Amino acid sequence: MTQFPSLNVYNLNLANVAAPVPSGVALAPGSDTGSSSTDNVTANATPTLLVRLDTTNLAGVAFSAGTNPATDPPGYKVAVYGNGTLLGYALPVGGDIFSVTPAVALSNGLNFITARAVIIDPRSPTPHAVGLGPESGALAVRIITGSPGTLGPPDLLSSADTGGVDDDNVTTLTRPTFVGTAAPNAIVRLYANGLLVGEGTASSGTGAYQITTGSLGDGVYQITATQEDLAGNVSSPSSALKVTIANQSLTLPGATAVQNVGPVTVDLGAGTVNGYAGVPGASGKIGIVGIPFVNLDTGNGPLDILGTPGDDQIAYRPTGAAAGNLNRVGVGQLIAFTAVSQLSLDALAGSDLATIAGTNNPETITALVDTTAVSQVATLLALRSVTGSLERLGIQALAGNDVIAVTTKDTVNAWVTADAGDPGANTPNGDVLRIIDGSGRGQLQNGPGGAITGSGSFIMNYAKTTGRQTRIDYSGVEKIVKR
Structure with a gap:
């Protein structure tokens, strides 16, 4: 009877832990252009995106660099998607924060950005076994590129057109008020002979604006207007309204x-x-x-x-x-x-x-x-x-x-x-x-x-x-x- 050597006996405890879900996706500082840095409206079609991922459950698992999970070193990655299409893999920048700048521009309009953890298990020969964690909640990012439409010339407010004739564009006021219509919520800037003299925000409903300028001395001015959209794109100057200030x-x-x-x-x-x-x-x-x-x-x-x-x-x-x-x-x-x-x-x-x-x-x-x-x-x-x-x-x-x-x-x-x-x-x-x-x-x-x-x-x-x-x-x- 053949004798076999005694076998070593091991006790194994297997812990099957689900891949963590990213807890947040955000635009990086500087990528959210326009007057607000927190409205997720930007003129940058390839904005830098930040993902927060709690890596506590990934202790001992290495971060896998590269862009091809099938052949990259085993470990974990953070994949980022735009409207369901992979934009790239984010790299760690410290403190469970990962960053990626898409190589392909996002489309104009609303884009939904999500992220997930990717787990790569080794297998020889490759390809490795790749597992995908749950997808995060979506960040809605609006991309607006190109200049907004050129405004019509501003109009001197009738009550500001003093001097006895309210439509001659001659006024005794040194701080006259102008009105017009722009895109809703646009920032409207007024210029006198090319110099900025006033700024205001168009209404959220009709886009109407009413702006009082800074002090202007006596003389004839060419008044123009520009509008800046929420993403920070600025229009070309409007055609000019000739206005005479005749205070003295x-x-x-x-x-x-x-x-x-x-x-x-x-x-x-x-x-x-x-x-x-x-x-x-x-x-x-x-x-x-x-x-x-x-x-x-x-x-x-x-x-x-x-x-x-x-x-x-x-x-x-x-x-x-x-x-x-x-x-x-x-x-x-x-x-x-x-x-x-x-x-x-x-x-x-x-x-x-x-x-x-x-x-x-x-x-x-x-x-x-x-x-x-x-x-x-x-x-x-x-x-x-x-x-x-x-x-x-x-x-x-x-x-x-x-x-x-x-x-x-x-x-x-x-x-x-x-x-x-x-x-x-x-x-x-x-x-x-x-x-x-x-x-x-x-x-x-x-x-x-x-x-x-x-x-x-x-x-x-x-x-x-x-x-x-x-x-x-x-x-x-x-x-x-x-x-």
Whole structure:
């Protein structure tokens, strides 16, 4: 009988432990682009992905590097999937965290990222036995690549379009508000002449935005807008909206408008200027309400001034043969003008006074009182006034020995006030008042108070012709000449 050696006996305890399930998948810092770093929306189509895997139950099991489980060393791997397709195997970066950057881009839109442990048991010859652990919960990642659509030009909010005309894009506000529509939740940025001046977020529903800019100085600006989507993609700038800031002054046409052929009209009652081309809005008018200084170049054309329905005191000072400035007393606004071929005033309704002022030089100031009154300082730009709408025509001489010459006509009833300056500041016979009968049959009479030294009143009466008369009140006069 054959004897066999005794056998060793071993006690084996086999523990069959399931592969761990990854407890989390996330975008790596820097891969979640856009304004939020936690919204899982990115413009990076190959973002770095992080997987958390508790390796406690894998103690003693080596990590298997490589990308082919069938031939790689035995151990464990962490596989990462996008929409069920393998993206790659994550490498350990410490603390049970594994990282992978897909070699193939994810598709635009929503992608579901999952991970699982892969166990490789040795087998010879290969391929090894490969076991797959349970799949993790999915991380939803939205990929948005490419620039968002270009916005339409921003629009100046109607209430921010001050100055009296709410669609001329001229405003007195230094921090105007603009509105428009972008993609919902997009970040909208406003630029003035290419410089960032404001930023806001479009509404989540309609995409409407309303943004108030930082402080802008007086001038003309090209306002553009861009939008940034949730992934951080930025659109091209919109076409520009031309906006004029006129907090202290406005120059026309300048860069705000275009010189036009024809008269320029300033309506003091409405607070508008009309007669320039290239002005947006239905009326084509530019609002000037609340602008302290308005400078007009009429391009060698006529300038017409319209008064208000109320009582006006309008002061005009010529500064050149085609230039001058004008203001309505009590209103903090000066209107200066150049390149004017003819200056006309229609004071409209109310009890109105229009005064022409001289300079500090000795000069002759003339006034022709007719259906259209014409007053002029030397050879400077004359003022033509509709006498029927003007209750008084004023003449204000300043320093120097001046001559005030008033020519009356029998066509209108009129009232002229002439101030030649302080008599004490002039030499005897320094300031002269000449009263000229322009129709030839007038009777000059002393007015209320009679003629006294320095000041008084005359009435040129045309009782023999039309029954019209012109009253002339004067002051500061050293000499009176009647013709």
